[in-house]
Amino acid sequence: MNEESMTIIVFSDDLDRGLAAFNLANTGASMGMKVSMFFTFWGLGVIKKDGSAKGNKSFMQWMMGFMKRGGAKRLKMSQMHMLGMGTATMKSLMKKNHMPSLPEMMVLAKEQGVKFIACTTSMALMGLEEGDFIPEVDEFAGAATYLGLATDSKVNLFI
Numbered sequence: 001m002n003e004e005s006m007t008i009i010v011f012s013d014d015l016d017r018g019l020a021a022f023n024l025a026n027t028g029a030s031m032g033m034k035v036s037m038f039f040t041f042w043g044l045g046v047i048k049k050d051g052s053a054k055g056n057k058s059f060m061q062w063m064m065g066f067m068k069r070g071g072a073k074r075l076k077m078s079q080m081h082m083l084g085m086g087t088a089t090m091k092s093l094m095k096k097n098h099m100p101s102l103p104e105m106m107v108l109a110k111e112q113g114v115k116f117i118a119c120t121t122s123m124a125l126m127g128l129e130e131g132d133f134i135p136e137v138d139e140f141a142g143a144a145t146y147l148g149l150a151t152d153s154k155v156n157l158f159i
Contacts, residue, residue, distance in 0.1 A: 005034040006155040007146065013045030013070065014078035015087060015102065021046075021159040022105035028155070029112035036153075037109075038146040040119035044126065045070035046102075047116055047133050061127030072102045110136050117141055 006028040028035045048070030080086035117139045
């Protein structure tokens with residue numbers, strides 16, 4: 001592959017980790033890199049539509065969906081959440097310092113051609129379907145797709 005590329009595995013739905021993933025994705029894309037983000041396990045929460053997913057689920061899948069409703073606007077800090085005060089403080093500081101929010105970073109990433117891939121194996125485990133995700137998701141695929149991209153990438157990150 002002649003073009004420089006980067007893959008990012010997004011494994012977490014914590015706000016700070018999502019911000020880090022999209023900061024790196026946007027920076028790489030702005031430098032001309034082809035960037036693919038593979039959302040798996042809890043990372044699927046970043047690209048889920050707001051609210052809990054409907055559909056035919058087992059009780060355990062329904063409970064996981066209820067507890068982890070997802071959506072970029074709902075994410076909490078991994079540290080110092082403090083019943084929402086820490087997350088609110090972080091968002092306030094970001095706004096005060098003219099830093100884009102996570103949803104704004106996601107829009108910028110799409111505008112720059114960053115590819116969003118949702119892991120189908122994790123989706124099946126959690127009882128999620130394609131309709132549970134934001135329309136910006138480009139592809140629904142398994143680990144083999146990610147590994148194919150990673151094999152050809154110059155930079156591979158796990159967040």
